Amino acid sequence: MPIRLSPRLAAIVTALPLQPHLRVLEIGCGPGATAREVASRLTTGHILAIDRSATAIAQARAAAAEEIGSGRMSVRHVSAEDFVLQPHEEPYDLVFAIRVGALDGRHPEAGRQAMQRIAVATTANARLFIDGGDPLRELVIPVR
Secondary structure (H helix, E strand, O other): OOOOOOHHHHHHHHHOOOOOOOEEEEEOOOOOHHHHHHHHOOOOOEEEEEEOOHHHHHHHHHHOHHHHHHOOEEEEEOOHHHOOOOOOOOOEEEEEEOOOOOOOOOOHHHHHHHHHHHHHOEEEEEEEEEEOOOOEEEEOOOOO
């Protein structure tokens, strides 16, 4: 099934510093269209798409059967502020979030918790991008 992204989301994916081998974390994936597009650009890499909504994760899982089956994508029902790496899960190189209140300043306490979780779940040189720039802006991941 072809991926249909709005021009805004297509610009965001194009702006991400993707490399075919990266481990990518999308926070707030919704129905998963953006994660599927990222997965299409990965060869040996992987994207984990998370969302606090069980409904969104169910939609993403259904739409991304091919990407999940290929091993390039997985989904998980969890909020950013509760996210932790599972046993034997490698840290992430790139994190992005679109319209996520915990990271765009709308929910500061959740944002502090989410940033701590991101710091623990990422590599030393990882980068974090959110919407609100042209089209993205980069946030500094705190040192663990």
